[in-house]
Amino acid sequence: MSKTTDSSKTAKSKRGAFPRKGFRIFGLGLQDFIRYFFGGNAALAIVMLVLICIFLAMEAVWFFPQHHHEYRIYRQAGQEYVDLIGAEIDAHTRLGSSVNIAYLAEVNESSKREDRLINALMQVETAVENRTERLTERLEDARELIEELPEEIEDAKDDAEELAELQADLIKAQKEEQEFAPQWRKAAAEALELPEVWDFGVNVVKLTDNEKETIKEAALMAEPGFETEHPFFAALSEESKQKKEVARERLVAFKAAVDELRGAASPMKTLHGELRTIAMENREVLDKFETAPARLEALLEGIEATKDPEERKRKEEMAAAVVIETPDYVALTKPIYESQSKHAELIVPFVETVKTGWEKLPEVNSLETKAGRAKMRTAVSDYENFLRSTEHATKAIPEWRHDRPMSKVKTVLAFFVGKEWVTNSSWHEFYGLLPLLSGSLCISVVAMVLAVPFSVAAAVYVNQLAWWREQNFIKPALEFIQAIPSVVLGFFGILVLGTALRNLSHIESLSWVPGFPMSERLNMLTAGILLAFMAVPTIFTLAEDALNNVPKAFTEASLALGASRLQTIFRVVMPTAVSGIIAAILLGFGRIIGETMVVLLVAGNKIQIPDFSAGIGVFTQPAHTMTGIIAQELGEVDKGSLHWRALFMVGMILFVISLSINFAAQRILKKLHQSY
Amino acid sequence: MNVTMSETQMDTLKPESELTSNARPVEAGDVVIEIDDVNFSYDGNKDVLRDVSMNIAPNEVTAFIGPSGCGKTTLLRCLNRMNDLIPGAGLTKGAIRILDTNIYDPAVDSIELRKHVGMVFQKYNPFPKSIYENVAYGLRIQGIRNKAMLDEVVRESLTAAGLWEEVKDRLDSSGLGLSGGQQQRLCIARTIAVQPKIILMDEPCSALDPISTARIEDLITQLKTQFTIVIVTHNMQQATRVSDKTAFFYLGELIEMADTTKIFSNPSMRQTEDYISGRFG
Numbered sequence: 001m002s003k004t005t006d007s008s009k010t011a012k013s014k015r016g017a018f019p020r021k022g023f024r025i026f027g028l029g030l031q032d033f034i035r036y037f038f039g040g041n042a043a044l045a046i047v048m049l050v051l052i053c054i055f056l057a058m059e060a061v062w063f064f065p066q067h068h069h070e071y072r073i074y075r076q077a078g079q080e081y082v083d084l085i086g087a088e089i090d091a092h093t094r095l096g097s098s099v100n101i102a103y104l105a106e107v108n109e110s111s112k113r114e115d116r117l118i119n120a121l122m123q124v125e126t127a128v129e130n131r132t133e134r135l136t137e138r139l140e141d142a143r144e145l146i147e148e149l150p151e152e153i154e155d156a157k158d159d160a161e162e163l164a165e166l167q168a169d170l171i172k173a174q175k176e177e178q179e180f181a182p183q184w185r186k187a188a189a190e191a192l193e194l195p196e197v198w199d200f201g202v203n204v205v206k207l208t209d210n211e212k213e214t215i216k217e218a219a220l221m222a223e224p225g226f227e228t229e230h231p232f233f234a235a236l237s238e239e240s241k242q243k244k245e246v247a248r249e250r251l252v253a254f255k256a257a258v259d260e261l262r263g264a265a266s267p268m269k270t271l272h273g274e275l276r277t278i279a280m281e282n283r284e285v286l287d288k289f290e291t292a293p294a295r296l297e298a299l300l301e302g303i304e305a306t307k308d309p310e311e312r313k314r315k316e317e318m319a320a321a322v323v324i325e326t327p328d329y330v331a332l333t334k335p336i337y338e339s340q341s342k343h344a345e346l347i348v349p350f351v352e353t354v355k356t357g358w359e360k361l362p363e364v365n366s367l368e369t370k371a372g373r374a375k376m377r378t379a380v381s382d383y384e385n386f387l388r389s390t391e392h393a394t395k396a397i398p399e400w401r402h403d404r405p406m407s408k409v410k411t412v413l414a415f416f417v418g419k420e421w422v423t424n425s426s427w428h429e430f431y432g433l434l435p436l437l438s439g440s441l442c443i444s445v446v447a448m449v450l451a452v453p454f455s456v457a458a459a460v461y462v463n464q465l466a467w468w469r470e471q472n473f474i475k476p477a478l479e480f481i482q483a484i485p486s487v488v489l490g491f492f493g494i495l496v497l498g499t500a501l502r503n504l505s506h507i508e509s510l511s512w513v514p515g516f517p518m519s520e521r522l523n524m525l526t527a528g529i530l531l532a533f534m535a536v537p538t539i540f541t542l543a544e545d546a547l548n549n550v551p552k553a554f555t556e557a558s559l560a561l562g563a564s565r566l567q568t569i570f571r572v573v574m575p576t577a578v579s580g581i582i583a584a585i586l587l588g589f590g591r592i593i594g595e596t597m598v599v600l601l602v603a604g605n606k607i608q609i610p611d612f613s614a615g616i617g618v619f620t621q622p623a624h625t626m627t628g629i630i631a632q633e634l635g636e637v638d639k640g641s642l643h644w645r646a647l648f649m650v651g652m653i654l655f656v657i658s659l660s661i662n663f664a665a666q667r668i669l670k671k672l673h674q675s676y
Numbered sequence: 677m678n679v680t681m682s683e684t685q686m687d688t689l690k691p692e693s694e695l696t697s698n699a700r701p702v703e704a705g706d707v708v709i710e711i712d713d714v715n716f717s718y719d720g721n722k723d724v725l726r727d728v729s730m731n732i733a734p735n736e737v738t739a740f741i742g743p744s745g746c747g748k749t750t751l752l753r754c755l756n757r758m759n760d761l762i763p764g765a766g767l768t769k770g771a772i773r774i775l776d777t778n779i780y781d782p783a784v785d786s787i788e789l790r791k792h793v794g795m796v797f798q799k800y801n802p803f804p805k806s807i808y809e810n811v812a813y814g815l816r817i818q819g820i821r822n823k824a825m826l827d828e829v830v831r832e833s834l835t836a837a838g839l840w841e842e843v844k845d846r847l848d849s850s851g852l853g854l855s856g857g858q859q860q861r862l863c864i865a866r867t868i869a870v871q872p873k874i875i876l877m878d879e880p881c882s883a884l885d886p887i888s889t890a891r892i893e894d895l896i897t898q899l900k901t902q903f904t905i906v907i908v909t910h911n912m913q914q915a916t917r918v919s920d921k922t923a924f925f926y927l928g929e930l931i932e933m934a935d936t937t938k939i940f941s942n943p944s945m946r947q948t949e950d951y952i953s954g955r956f957g
Contacts, residue, residue: 467763468763553797553799553801554803554804556761556797556801557795557797557801557802557803557863557866558803558813558817559758559761559790560756560758560790560794560795560797560867561790561791561813561814561817561866561867561870562788562814562817562870563787563814563817564787564817567817571813571816571817572803575804575805576803576804
């Protein structure tokens with residue numbers, strides 16, 4: 001406090017009777033520093049949040065001008081025009097593939113019984129071969145030699161040396177054959193006893209014992225290197241072939257209609273192909289023009305930085321070679337305008353042929369197979385879609401102009417309601433949010449539907465009904481889920497859950513469940529289940545807190561009035577805690593929509609809008625998510641590119657969603673605390 | 677108040693006993709609560725009540741007094757088995773009979789018991805519901821949905837609790853918006869709405885100001901014509917004002933129980949005298 005008597009005296013007189021003690025800098029004591037240290041830490045978090053917001057917003061906001069710019073070139077190059085025709089062709093292709101699959105399903109149905117056994121045999125043979133791989137190979141080699149060497153020996157009669165060598169080889173091969181053949185038989189017989197050889201996974205084939213024996217026999221007969229076939233199966237495949245033939249004859253009108261329908265597009269496809277090449281070249285020219293100033297600037301900067309005169313000279317030459325010449329838009333798009341009449345010419349017969357082909361197709365209900373009928377129903381909507389797209393194109397094509405300004409609203413909407421996310425394309429990159437947003441939301445719906453009842457019920461049980469022993473077990477157990485790294489959970493999802501669900505979905509007695517059988521192992525359902533699992537601790541803990549915050553006095557009062565435990569829970573405790581429970585659910589939703597690793601691994605990562613016509617079965621389709629796309633693609637994009645900014649934009653939207661959820665949850669919780 | 681309700685209660689009552697019937701008129705000298713040599717423990721080891729025996733007569737106010745930790749609240753909560761909520765707690769000896777039924781008999785449903793033995797707590801605790809719903813709660817959980825009947829019971833209960841005039845225009849506003857004294861009277865109204873035989877009061881005025889306390893005390897005096905009341909209090913003046921009988925507890929034992937006037941004027945035990953004269957406690 002004082003160094004000399006003098007200063008201490010003056011200090012004392014200044015400070016009066018109650019001087020502040022302790023070492024001070026700029027009038028601040030240790031207490032103040034500790035206070036500001038803590039305050040500073042709190043402030044740092046807020047500063048970080050603000051910085052993140054600013055950073056995200058700055059990167060994301062430039063997306064729209066750049067996106068608009070790309071769309072302008074897309075129009076100027078004539079690509080927009082080409083895609084109008086492309087849309088017609090795509091719609092037609094989808095329709096064609098649907099009817100073709102329906103046709104094939106009908107044909108295959110005729111020989112279903114035979115094919116089933118043949119398939120089973122093929123799978124068993126493959127499984128046996130995999131298990132006896134080395135023996136199979138060596139036996140095959142030996143038998144090949146035994147077959148080929150006698151001829152060579154015949155040829156090499158004159159050369160004694162070679163003859164001896166070949167004969168030695170032959171003897172060796174024969175020896176090997178004799179050695180390996182029984183070994184192979186033994187190994188194959190052993191392999192046939194393994195249950196996993198008969199596990200056909202997805203393509204579940206139920207076999208009777210008799211059939212199983214026959215398959216075993218046939219599998220043993222198919223020794224490596226021999227082309228022997230079991231007579232039963234030889235007959236079977238012959239029968240299958242014949243039945244298919246008969247079916248084809250019966251369905252010949254169907255096939256003709258399918259072919260007519262599918263063939264209708266070829267002139268249009270040719271036109272589309274030609275125009276596509278032209279538009280692509282145009283795009284290159286335009287891209288070069290648009291990027292020229294930037295390239296020039298980069299080169300000039302490079303020249304300034306270069307010291308070596310030769311290098312400098314070379315770069316100066318390069319810079320001089322960059323010519324910024326406004327392209328002749330009219331000339332570029334001339335062939336495209338010229339094609340307008342050609343399209344008008346082609347479109348009428350195109351649509352007419354498809355229509356007549358369609359008329360000739362059999363009715364949905366006249367088809368024999370379930371798969372065929374399902375595909376045919378899809379085809380009906382495909383057909384309507386096709387008619388719509390041709391109508392649209394017929395109207396839009398004559399009106400199309402390369403120099404009409406691109407509407408800003410349209411390009412912004414192209415992001416928010418765009419149905420395609422196509423990147424790294426040499427044609428044009430599409431950044432549409434819808435496939436990702438719908439994927440994220442669908443997965444969240446699955447997860448919430450599963451997680452909310454489960455975790456709220458668990459919270460009620462633990463908080464209100466469980467013995468303390470159970471409480472002490474259940475609470476930490478549920479909270480422990482949070483400790484599982486999400487990548488591990490994703491791993492589990494791929495290896496165990498996905499496979500198990502798919503196998504489950506192929507059980508015939510469960511085929512009434514919407515979406516079953518599932519074709520994909522990794523889909524929204526699998527991801528949703530795992531996410532539900534991850535959200536349980538969040539919802540459970542917060543809901544349990546909310547229930548715990550209900551004053552015990554309420555419970556006691558209710559019980560003292562003669563209410564049962566359950567009446568008390570449903571009439572007093574839950575209504576009192578309801579806002580806390582809603583907040584818990586919201587925060588659980590925030591957790592789900594922001595989760596990345598699990599969806600990246602398990603959701604199937606197929607960028608498409610789920611086909612909602614499948615009803616509830618939509619959830620068994622694969623999808624991609626907003627979080628997943630960022631994690632997957634951000635590592636491999638160029639900084640500042642449109643793709644990069646698009647990902648930031650997606651991130652921004654995620655951020656806004658999460659922020660509003662959290663904000664809402666906080667508001668609700670605040671209200672809760674005011675109420676009692 | 678109404679016959680219908682008692683009938684409803686009767687239908688659901690198990691076992692058949694005095695608890696279920698009000699056919700026999702209560703006579704002077706009857707015993708409503710009979711506590712017979714009770715020991716009670718929270719953990720099964722240490723008894724916090726020892727050898728407590730007493731009889732409580734109908735339509736009287738009995739006050740439990742004694743220093744903190746003497747077991748008076750514990751005994752009170754034994755009477756409607758609220759102590760059941762505490763894991764491990766229970767009687768270790770003796771029996772408590774209410775209306776001639778051993779309430780710790782396994783055949784007795786504590787839920788049914790509590791419909792007959794209401795309770796008012798130390799801290800007023802209306803539900804976060806409207807005033808109307810607070811009073812109607814006890815009937816609603818018994819499955820009564822008849823609006824006219826609920827209205828009637830709510831009005832009568834609030835009137836009996838001396839609250840009707842103050843809240844009749846805002847029955848739909850929250851019970852938590854009332855003043856402390858009003859909230860406690862609301863709790864009393866809620867308790868009497870289910871027509872219990874007995875009302876237990878656990879220091880009902882300790883959180884209230886003197887004016888509200890006076891109102892509650894008046895109310896207790898009025899209510900004893902209908903109900904048997906057991907009240908735990910720290911306030912000896914309150915005991916003299918409201919109670920007919922007083923029981924003095926000390927360290928888990930019942931030291932003395934007698935008419936209130938006798939206890940406070942001429943206690944027979946030394947400890948009682950020391951306590952009421954303020955020498956300890």
